[in-house]
Amino acid sequence: MSADxxxxxxxxxxxxxxxxxxxDYCAVWQAPDAQVSGEAPPLLVVLADGxxxxxxxxxxxxxxxxxxxxxxxxxxxxxxxxxxxxxxECNGALGQAIGNNSEYEGMGCTLVGAYFDHSGLRWVSVGDxxxxxxxxxxxxxxxxxxxxxxxxxxxxxxGIISQEAALTDSRRRALHSALTGERIxxxxxxxxxxxxxxxxxLIVASDGLLTLxxxxxxxxxxxxxxxxxxxxxxxxxxxxxxxxKPRQDNTTVVxxxxxxxxGSGSAAxxxxxxxxxxxxxxxxxxxxxxxxxxxxxxxxxxxLAGSLVLLLVVVATYLGNSLTYPGD
Numbered sequence: 001m002s003a004d005x006x007x008x009x010x011x012x013x014x015x016x017x018x019x020x021x022x023x024d025y026c027a028v029w030q031a032p033d034a035q036v037s038g039e040a041p042p043l044l045v046v047l048a049d050g051x052x053x054x055x056x057x058x059x060x061x062x063x064x065x066x067x068x069x070x071x072x073x074x075x076x077x078x079x080x081x082x083x084x085x086x087x088x089e090c091n092g093a094l095g096q097a098i099g100n101n102s103e104y105e106g107m108g109c110t111l112v113g114a115y116f117d118h119s120g121l122r123w124v125s126v127g128d129x130x131x132x133x134x135x136x137x138x139x140x141x142x143x144x145x146x147x148x149x150x151x152x153x154x155x156x157x158x159g160i161i162s163q164e165a166a167l168t169d170s171r172r173r174a175l176h177s178a179l180t181g182e183r184i185x186x187x188x189x190x191x192x193x194x195x196x197x198x199x200x201x202l203i204v205a206s207d208g209l210l211t212l213x214x215x216x217x218x219x220x221x222x223x224x225x226x227x228x229x230x231x232x233x234x235x236x237x238x239x240x241x242x243x244x245k246p247r248q249d250n251t252t253v254v255x256x257x258x259x260x261x262x263g264s265g266s267a268a269x270x271x272x273x274x275x276x277x278x279x280x281x282x283x284x285x286x287x288x289x290x291x292x293x294x295x296x297x298x299x300x301x302x303x304l305a306g307s308l309v310l311l312l313v314v315v316a317t318y319l320g321n322s323l324t325y326p327g328d
Contacts (some may be wrong), residue, residue: 004117005042006196007260011230013237017208017248023050023109023251024206025061029069042117044072045254048109049129049206051178060094060107065181067093068113079122080191083113086125087187095181108180112143112204120260121191121202122169126186128176130210132217139218144188146177147207200258201225201232207249211240229255 016022021156031041034303046065050057067090072082098104110127123131125143128150133142144150152166166172177186196202201221202208209217220239224232232254240251 005217005260006116006258006260008043008196008256009042009229010045010254010256011228011233012252012254013230013233014252015208015237015241015250017241017250018246019248019250021058022250023057023061024048024250025050025058025065025255026204026210027065027069028254029073042115044069045116045204045256045258046111046115047204047206047252047254048111048179049131049250049252050125051110051175051180053110056104056107057109058099059104060109060179063093063097064090064109064111068111072113075193079115079117083115083122083124083191084189085111085127087111087184087189091179091181091184094179098181108178109205110146110175111179113201113203114256116196116202116256120195120262121190122193123188123190125188126184127175128207130203130205130207134201134203134218134221135197136199137218137222139214139221142190142194144186145188146188147176148172148174148176172279196258196261197263198258198261199225200261201257202256202257203236204254205236206252207251208240208249209236209245209253211245211248211251212236222270229257232257320322 010028012024012026012028014026016023027044027046029044031043046068048064050059050061064289068086071086071089075082075085077085094108098107110129111125112127112129112131113124113181114131115122121142123143126132128145128147130141130142130145131143133140139308148169149166149172152161152169152172155161156166158164177184203217203221212220217236220236221232224235227235233253236255237251241248
């Protein structure tokens with residue numbers, strides 16, 4: 001790839017939903033000068049979602065985002081190591097704030113940090129906030145989902161439990177990893193750079209966007225493919241709000257559109273999607289189809305296998321981190 005052709009635009013939009021306060025926070029930093037003539041300056045997007053039910057979730061999300069950018073922009077190391085270090089230090093800042101003020105005990109947040117430049121996309125992620133890629137009619141989730149719902153939905157896809165059981169499980173929104181100032185149990189880091197193509201649309205969003213299923217998000221992006229990033233972000237959030245869901249969570253959406261890539265092609269030149277708009281997200285963003293009926297013996301065997309898997313997950317989670325963080 002040459003390093004002189006990448007161009008992108010970005011915007012964000014947020015809604016408080018039907019919650020008492022806004023606990024999402026988003027911060028964007030862009031380098032002041034292009035490193036190569038004609039190239040868009042590198043862009044860093046950081047989004048955090050304060051943990052519901054915990055005190056000062058709004059403070060936690062703001063502190064994490066601002067501290068992440070402060071640490072990232074203060075050093076001269078390579079991009080990947082800086083992103084990993086900034087994650088550790090913003091988590092440490094939460095721990096220090098909690099240690100200095102007992103009223104902050106129990107606060108925490110999710111976090112996604114996404115860095116865009118001529119070499120592609122790098123990210124760090126903890127929790128269930130989403131990083132999505134829309135390319136040529138298909139939408140897929142790039143980062144890991146650290147919620148219990150992700151485990152439940154995989155069990156549905158494998159025929160272990162029913163879709164209804166997964167959707168109604170009271171633990172569905174619980175997080176197996178979050179920033180709390182303690183050791184981070186699970187984190188997702190892509191620090192080498194995922195190549196980006198002209199026509200790509202990247203979404204960084206809090207889990208309020210999950211009110212829409214994956215195919216719905218893909219369809220809305222398809223219908224607005226030529227619209228400015230500002231209009232796309234606003235439309236997605238307004239579509240969520242229009243559902244008028246009881247206790248609708250805060251929703252924050254950042255849209256980054258790749259207008260010109262660092263190579264010679266575009267998303268449309270890299271395979272067609274003749275089957276129409278579709279989603280290739282993790283099951284947490286699109287409900288899987290109901291598993292076919294099983295024989296009694298087969299169902300019982302799957303039940304036993306699923307119970308064993310779930311037990312192992314619970315034990316491993318407990319040993320790695322003695323508590324599971326409640327979601328929103």
